[in-house]
Amino acid sequence: MANIVLDNVDKYYGDLHAIDHLQLQIRDREFFVILGASGAGKTTTLKMMAGVEPVDSGSIFMDGQDVTRWPPERREVAMVFESYALYGHLSVYKNMAFPLLAGRRKRLTASEVEQKVRRVAQLLGIDMLLQRRPAELSGGQRQRVALGRALVREPAAFLMDEPLSHLDAKIHHQMRSELRQLRECMGSTIVYVTHDYGEALALGDRIAILHEGKIMQVGTPGEVFHHPATRLVAESLGDPPMNVLPGRICCQDGRTFVEIQGQPLRVSGAVEGPSAATPPRQVDVGIRAQHIRATQAPSSRPFHLPGQVYVHEVLGDEGLLTVTVGPQHVMVLTSPEERFTPDERVYLSWEAEAMHLFCGQTGKNLQSHSV
Amino acid sequence: MKDGTGKLRSAVRVVGLGLYFAFAMAPIVWILMMSFKNPGDVIATPPKFIFSPTLDNYKAITVGLESYSSESLRPDFPKYFLNTLIIASATVAVSLVLGTFAAYSLARFSFPMKEDIAFTFLSFRFAPELMVILPLYVIFQKCHLIDSFAGLTLAYQLVTLPFLIWVLRGFFEEIPKEIEQAARVDGCTWWGVFCRISLPLVKPGIAAVVILSFIFAWNNFIFAMILGGERTQPITLGILGFIGYERVLWGQMAAATIICAVPELVLAFVIQKYIIRGLTFGAVKG
């Protein structure tokens, strides 16, 4: 039940500017995901919200109140740590009851505590584990206990740091759906940190993409996936990641073309910048693997990029073809039945609409989208 | 794939280990035997390997034995034992109270000069004792602390405190920071976290350093020799007293040796897992 605002927050580790003028507005009851590679500053951001890492400059507001200097115990937040951070010397029950007994403000009777713990344990399916020690649990069970310890409280916000990252694929998927269901009954603001774009897209109401301490883009899953603001955003979403090829953009007869390895392709829609007056300039052309067609014979279409097969991987449902184009590898999704042999010549083509254009220098998306 | 060289190797291993452990255990066995010999057998030439065992030596140093010299009627040994127990316990208690907080702050907080302070603690481990004891002797004389339990307890901090701080710091550092942060988020103040999370989690570490500090204090000799006296004489000095100028009580010395070593060995076996870690100031986890 809180909105969280980060206003110009900075954090340094020695000389490293870990968080750089961070501006975030997280709405009340929102499932907000912070996505970034390791070292991007996601966990630091979360820990600053929790109050366990001090802020170097800037302010954090919760429900309009400046909580920047508040100690963690005073902020009404619950946090799930990546390492789970369970109390090794306490049983599962005591771990989960800990937040209820540790706070000084609310006094709960023993039976109230027990009732709350049992209810959450049942919800998470760990009620038969309450007497065990964390060391006796599997990874998935520990993860549930960590989640349960956060859920027994009714905090203003849940902060979750990569809660699924240590689980194997099968449990990961299951927990992801369970989290999505839980989210509906929690009714609190959730800030969720992950490096997995799939988790981010699947869970988030909105996603912030963080890179080297800076926000690249904030938007709904659809926005960030289909209309990435920068090349970095585009590359961090999708598996395989978006292919990026160097090209040149130029105008002819009032129409805009992009030239890749000498092959022109007409650009649909408006592009920022180029006009007949400006000279051709460097752009990065982004194209997702599933939008590329690979054919053994040159197509009749005007645009096809020649390349050589590096490897072709058959993945059951689909095939993944890696093609050497100039100095680069381009990934293409194929049907599993198609056959390619190493070093074979192939031609790549795609629709102009599927293409993203990024500025060669700044990486900014050059196409304006109506969102 | 066991071939000729493999067999040769295991033969070498058996012989080598046999020799080493014979070397390591023989003195202890010999002293154990000696402690059960009567005075005649002790000084027999050549040494006796077969004799009729007696408990006289143990009786002489604990409750006194008439057939021995008059002094042994009221043996001092129990007093030495008690002295050692008092000094070692008091030393460990003081070190624990002082050291736990210092170790925690060195492990958890970052502050200027931290590593210098830590190294200063460590460097006392590598200083020759007399460098401190001799001037301390002068100071103690002035303050009338010579031959007092308080004085010895204070001086013994030099033996136990650096050790305790340094090793306990390692144990505290092993607690993931996130566990403490989780407890903060769950509503504890830092003091609450320290008492309810950190201390319980390093319990085994505390047990280990307490026992090892106790052993170090128990084993100490030089501090007590110079700063102690008649009243506070510990066991290590007492044993030396069996070898006097006019006579040498080998048998009683052997019995005293065994009595002195047994509590230590028992304690040492209890914390066997942490021995290496303690002896190397935490440098080797064992």
Added chain:
Amino acid sequence: MAQIVLENVSKVYGKNPGVLAVDRMSLTVRDQEFLVLLGPSGCGKTSTLRMIAGLEPVSGGAIYFDGRCVNDLAPRQRDIAMAFENYALYPTLTVWENIAFPLRTRSARPEQIRGKVQWAAEALQIHDILDKRPGELSGGQQQRVSLARAIVRAPQAFLLDEPLSHLDTRQRRIMRAQIKRLNADLKTTMICVTHDQKEAMAMADRVAVMHNGALLQVGSPLEIFNDPVNEFVAGFIGEPAMNFADVEVQRDRQGLVLRTKEGTGVARLSPGDMEGQAPALPATLRMGIRPRHVRFTAVPASEDHLRAQVRTYESVGERGILTVDLEAQRWRILTKPDQSYRKGDLLWIQFPREHIYLFSRETGQRLRR
């Protein structure tokens, strides 16, 4: 450059009774083939690889390299190269010395060593870190060094133990392709162990699926995917995993009908399907269908459309995963992305019979039609 044959190979750890890690496994790895041993942790795949390497003695059976039994040969006599899960680099040696190590132990000539190391380093693009020590390298670089050390010799076979497990997603994809390409270039037999089905599918010429010490199925990735021999293989391969449900088999005039416990007809097999075994069929079967094969519409179009309720919908960029409840049974459906479904929405789903797999409920074995 060797054909490797495992004949009834077993591995038992400990004594009476001990743990049976590998149970009478027989497998032929063809010359120059890339074979992947796939299975969940503890299935015996690593034990198998270590027995081939000679790091573990076999408890029973025999291993042949090109027809020669190697049971009693020490690892170094088997002429194989191995890349370990934790890379197993020599921490005190530089990268160059690490790569040169297998050549030095065979006392190759210095100039030959230099040339070979250079070649291997360039093949894996690590020529700029040759002076560093393993501790200074990232996971991906260590991985490359460990592969370079393996390829610097021209051994009979390469053995790779979970080569990608410590890399992040992106590096894993790059290395996966590179290893597969290496196999094509070097033309040497490769055996790789992994628990990740996607990795196995991507790299392998053939996949050998293991479970509880037993070899379940060997085949090309597509064979394993499209034609699994039992429920375990069907469930293990493919992401998201195949849906499974218990169904009752009933016979009516037109043939066999599969019904849920509640009695709803889920699918009808084509006339003639399973005709031969019909009389012996148990009353209850296990039905499986891949998420991408479940069809659904918003309005019922035919009588075999079944009413289901949306539980969750996850849109993951290029695809969406819909979880629906059909009575008490939960089904996952792969959809196009960017559709919006809310919890509680009603849908009509259909199971195309050509995509339905049937398994015995007792043994898990696939029942072929």
Added chain:
Amino acid sequence: MMKSMRMPGRYLPYLLSLPAMLALIGIMYPFFLGVYYTLTNYTLTRPDQIEFIGLRNYAQIFSDWVFWRALLTTFVYAWAAVALELGLGLAVALMLNHPFRGVQILRSLLIVPMMIPPIVSALMWKVIFLPTRQGVLNYLLGFLGISPIAWLGGSYTALVSLILIDVWIFSPFAILILLAGLQSLPKEPYEAAMVDGASGWFVFRRLTLPMLSPCIVLIILFRLIDSLKVFDVIYATTKGGPAGATTTLHIQSYFEAIRWFKMGHGMVYALVLWIMCYLFSRVLTRLWTRALMR
């Protein structure tokens, strides 16, 4: 805002280590007092007549051959003990680093010599080293046709005997550390070396020894410093004799100050020893951290 709700204050860490710091400053004070005494003619029998005499104590001591002999004895004792303990430790640790029945018991037995007070161990050995056939060692050697040795009584054998006692007490220390080191070595490089076809000796020299180097430096650090400042063992057995043959700097410091009341002289010996210990510990700790980095 309530004060108790704040983040740990900036002074908290200092506050927490303050008691311990005070206790140690209490120890630092005598240290500096001792350094001052080296510059005085302070005599314990005349505590009121302290006179600053500059470096005269140093001049006297450095020109006395007793000092140089003590210095040499200290070095011989320390380095010989360290070398023997390290060599023996490595051999025994390698032999113990194999699973066989009873290995656990042997490992537990190793702690025994280390846990007995050193002074008591020294006395035990004094009994064993008794001259003539009365001593059990001489008696047993007699069966090998070796006539009785004076051991602690001989001017050459005394130092050897002391080193032997040191080895007896402290070689388990080396063994335990090396054993811990050996067991923490990663298994995979050895398997890789097996596959790569390396011989046992090659593996030991190129892999095992370099990977053990932090342990080896650590053993040298602890054992070297401790044997430089050894006191108990010598005091309990030879008291520096016979005729000063086993007098180390530490022992000499004790005699000067306590027996002969010349505090100034005693402190010079102690200070020289302290400087040596400090330098060696600095160098070796640095070597150790560097070995760890590798």
